[in-house]
Amino acid sequence: MDFCGGGLVSLVSLRRCSSGERPRLEPKTGLQLTFEFRSRHEEAVASQQITDFFGKNVKRVLFVPYALHDRDAYTQTARVKFLSLGYEVDGIHEAADPVEAVRKAEAIFIGGGNTFRLLKNLYDNRVLLEIRRRVLEEGVPYMGSSAGTNVATVSISTTNDMPIVFPPSFAAIGLVPFNINPHYLDPDPTSRHMGETREQRISQYHEEVDTLVLALREGCMLLVEGDRATLLGSTHARLFSRGKSCVEFAPGSDLSFLLTAAH
Amino acid sequence: MDFCGGGLVSLVSLRRCSSGERPRLEPKTGLQLTFEFRSRHEEAVASQQITDFFGKNVKRVLFVPYALHDRDAYTQTARVKFLSLGYEVDGIHEAADPVEAVRKAEAIFIGGGNTFRLLKNLYDNRVLLEIRRRVLEEGVPYMGSSAGTNVATVSISTTNDMPIVFPPSFAAIGLVPFNINPHYLDPDPTSRHMGETREQRISQYHEEVDTLVLALREGCMLLVEGDRATLLGSTHARLFSRGKSCVEFAPGSDLSFLLTAAH
Numbered sequence: 001m002d003f004c005g006g007g008l009v010s011l012v013s014l015r016r017c018s019s020g021e022r023p024r025l026e027p028k029t030g031l032q033l034t035f036e037f038r039s040r041h042e043e044a045v046a047s048q049q050i051t052d053f054f055g056k057n058v059k060r061v062l063f064v065p066y067a068l069h070d071r072d073a074y075t076q077t078a079r080v081k082f083l084s085l086g087y088e089v090d091g092i093h094e095a096a097d098p099v100e101a102v103r104k105a106e107a108i109f110i111g112g113g114n115t116f117r118l119l120k121n122l123y124d125n126r127v128l129l130e131i132r133r134r135v136l137e138e139g140v141p142y143m144g145s146s147a148g149t150n151v152a153t154v155s156i157s158t159t160n161d162m163p164i165v166f167p168p169s170f171a172a173i174g175l176v177p178f179n180i181n182p183h184y185l186d187p188d189p190t191s192r193h194m195g196e197t198r199e200q201r202i203s204q205y206h207e208e209v210d211t212l213v214l215a216l217r218e219g220c221m222l223l224v225e226g227d228r229a230t231l232l233g234s235t236h237a238r239l240f241s242r243g244k245s246c247v248e249f250a251p252g253s254d255l256s257f258l259l260t261a262a263h
Numbered sequence: 264m265d266f267c268g269g270g271l272v273s274l275v276s277l278r279r280c281s282s283g284e285r286p287r288l289e290p291k292t293g294l295q296l297t298f299e300f301r302s303r304h305e306e307a308v309a310s311q312q313i314t315d316f317f318g319k320n321v322k323r324v325l326f327v328p329y330a331l332h333d334r335d336a337y338t339q340t341a342r343v344k345f346l347s348l349g350y351e352v353d354g355i356h357e358a359a360d361p362v363e364a365v366r367k368a369e370a371i372f373i374g375g376g377n378t379f380r381l382l383k384n385l386y387d388n389r390v391l392l393e394i395r396r397r398v399l400e401e402g403v404p405y406m407g408s409s410a411g412t413n414v415a416t417v418s419i420s421t422t423n424d425m426p427i428v429f430p431p432s433f434a435a436i437g438l439v440p441f442n443i444n445p446h447y448l449d450p451d452p453t454s455r456h457m458g459e460t461r462e463q464r465i466s467q468y469h470e471e472v473d474t475l476v477l478a479l480r481e482g483c484m485l486l487v488e489g490d491r492a493t494l495l496g497s498t499h500a501r502l503f504s505r506g507k508s509c510v511e512f513a514p515g516s517d518l519s520f521l522l523t524a525a526h
Contacts, residue, residue, distance in 0.1 A: 069470040114467045116426075146458075157426050160458055163379075164420050164468040166433050183458035195409075195423055195446035204377045205427040207332040 045233075049221070051085050054107050054141055060088040062105035066121035067113025067147040074111055082109075092127070102130040105140055112146025115159035119151055120167035132173050142175060146182055149216075153179045157205055158213050160198075176224065178258050179205075184215035184238065199246070206242035212258065213240040220251065229255040308496075312484070314348050317370050317404055323351040325368035329384035330376025330410040337374055345372075355390070365393040368403055375409025378422035382414055383430035395436050405438060409445055412479075416442045420468055421476050423461075439487065441521050442468075447478035447501065462509070469505035475521065476503040483514065492518040 054061070061082055065074035075091035082089045087107075095101035102108070108131060110118065122128040134140040144152060150159045151172045158181040187197040196204070202213050214237055216222065221233035231237050231253045239255075240246045249255060317324070324345055328337035338354035345352045350370075358364035365371070371394060373381070385391040397403040407415060413422045414435045421444040450460040459467070465476050477500055479485065484496035494500050494516045502518075503509045512518060 069467070114464075117467070117471070157428075159426065162421055162423075162464040162468055163426060163433055164464075164471050170426055170429050185458075195448075201377075201425040201427075204332070204380070205425055208380070208427050 046221075047085060049223075050143065053143065054087060058087060058107040058141065060090060060105075061107045061109050061143075062092055062101055063089045064092045064108065064110040064118075064122075064127075064144075064148070065113075066093070066125075067111055067115065067118035069113075069117075074113075078109065078111060092125075098125045098127050099130050102127050102134055105134065107141045108135070108143070110142070110144035110148030110151060112144070112148055114164055115147040115150045115156045115161040116163050116167055117165050118147045119156050119170070119172060120165050122151065122173070123168050128173055132175065135173075135175055149180050149182045152176065154211050155179060157209075157211075158202060176259065178212040178214060180222075181213055181215040181240075184217045186217075199240075202240045206240065210242040214238075214255070214258065215240060215246075222255065224255075224259060227256060227259060229258050231255055309484075310348060312486075313406065316406065317350065321350065321370040321404065323353060323368075324370045324372050324406075325355055325364055326352045327355045327371065327373040327381075327385075327390075327407075327411070328376075329356070329388075330374055330378065330381035332376075332380075337376070341372065341374060355388075361388045361390050362393050365390050365397055368397065370404045371397070371406070373405070373407035373411030373414060375407070375411055377427055378410040378413045378419045378424040379426050379430055380428050381410045382419050382433070382435060383428050385414065385436070386431050391436055395438065398436075398438055412443050412445045415439065417474050418442060420472075420474075421465060439522065441475040441477060443485075444476055444478040444503075447480045449480075462503075465503045469503065473505040477501075477518070477521065478503060478509075485518065487518075487522060490519060490522060492521050494518055 063075050063078045063082075065071040065078070068074045071091065071093045075089065075093070079089040079091075089109075090101065090105075092098050092101050119128075122131070131142070135142045142152065147159070147161065150156045152175045153172055154174055154177065155170045155172050156167075157170050158179045160181070160183060181198065181202060185198045187199060198215070202215065205211075205213065214222065216237050217235040219233050220231060220235040220237050222237065223230045223232050231249050231251055233251055236248045236250050237253075238246045238248055239258075326338050326341045326345075328334040328341070331337040334354065334356045338352065338356070342352040342354075352372075353364065353368075355361050355364050382391075385394070394405070398405045405415065410422070410424065413419045415438045416435055417437055417440065418433045418435050419430075420433050421442045423444070423446060444461065444465060448461045450462060461478070465478065468474075468476065477485065479500050480498040482496050482498040483494060483500050485500065486493045486495050494512050494514055496514055499511045499513050500516075501509045501511055502521075
């Protein structure tokens with residue numbers, strides 16, 4: 001499954017409260033899934049997560065292709081994939097009123113690409129706060145890939161992308177109270193590259209703020225459901241905290257503490 | 264030589280007109296050097312470039328450590344190195360009035376680190392335009408490392424760094440009419456990393472604007488002197504143009520066309 005067209009695949013899913021229930025505003029009612037996969041097996045697992053997450057009540061998914069330049073092509077790619085899983089797709093860029101499209105959405109999927117372009121488009125189209133409201137207050141399930149992972153967090157300050165356009169802020173949708181670094185790369189001791197390692201870049205971020213950063217290697221997944229956050233997938237994740245050594249978590253680890261304000 | 268403290272080394276030098284001459288405002292009076300080196304030999308070559316560039320008329324260098332968190336330590340590192348080459352160093356953050364420090368500077372060196380932090384500090388301290396004026400109109404020699412390479416160009420939109428702080432703009436000092444991607448990495452066909460390659464990221468930039476991007480691999484150097492730009496060092500550079508295939512240039516190549524508005 002390739003929702004990006006450029007080989008970039010990772011997923012984030014989030015539902016802060018069940019849509020059939022009375023809205024619950026506290027952050028303990030979330031589900032977040034981040035998945036990056038490199039094989040047909042991983043793709044199958046991710047597809048299963050998508051259908052498990054959206055379930056049978058969702059019939060149509062609002063797809064947000066803002067992170068890529070060719071929105072039509074991107075939406076078509078997503079449409080084919082989602083149709084194979086039993087979901088219709090509406091491209092948000094096809095709607096006359098994108099805010100209204102968010103208001104009516106049964107489910108939201110934000111695709112990957114360039115995080116700066118994605119966030120700028122979310123602001124320019126004034127849908128950022130409406131997505132936040134629908135997910136946090138009305139339980140609309142949210143999924144995304146890669147850049148869609150970054151924008152679901154506190155800010156895009158731990159994206160790996162180039163700042164190709166200037167958004168009005170780096171503040172993101174804020175569906176969870178921490179940041180994620182997707183596609184996390186361990187330092188390569190054989191490399192002659194002299195730029196900073198990913199770890200050094202995240203460390204520089206923590207020289208500025210103390211927001212936790214969960215670094216997801218390719219193949220690992222974070223599932224947040226209700227007040228529980230669980231690491232899934234096939235690889236370990238690293239949690240970076242300001243002024244502390246980073247901690248490794250194996251698949252199956254309980255990361256629920258990430259959802260509380262005090263950590 | 265490590266001006267960053269974190270293993271990050273690359274240099275950019277620029278002098279738009281000789282300070283002893285009547286100021287010449289056109290972009291044909293520049294010198295730019297970008298150097299990234301991985302050995303004592305490369306370091307020695309870079310040191311030679313620094314002394315060749317600053318020459319004997321410069322006695323004191325204004326060092327700008329804004330890209331790193333610990334400005335004092337960074338300045339001390341630079342001070343030791345520059346003293347070994349015969350230059351005194353003043354840290355811009357040590358000055359009561361940083362703009363006045365730029366006004367009085369015999370030479371300017373901007374160190375590497377995080378490009379967003381660097382640019383934000385240049386704006387916050389209101390020195391960006393004064394550096395531009397001193398270099399473009401008064402021939403003050405400019406050098407920098409890594410992030411100091413990015414801020415010397417049109418914008419920081421082709422930095423590799425994380426957006427850890429929010430600058431008021433991505434527009435940079437604009438001492439040359441193109442962008443640079445330092446620490447350029449070729450795609451690794453054996454990698455299982457699923458994030459975009461550097462080439463893909465630059466391609467996304469060119470979906471937005473048509474500013475040329477010169478990608479400098481570790482070990483290559485660009486020297487711009489007067490109306491001549493020459494690639495030096497030990498490795499090839501790649502030039503990315505919107506809508507065109509990228510072009511490889513070997514050390515010794517004449518890149519003067521980069522300095523003209525029409526390319």
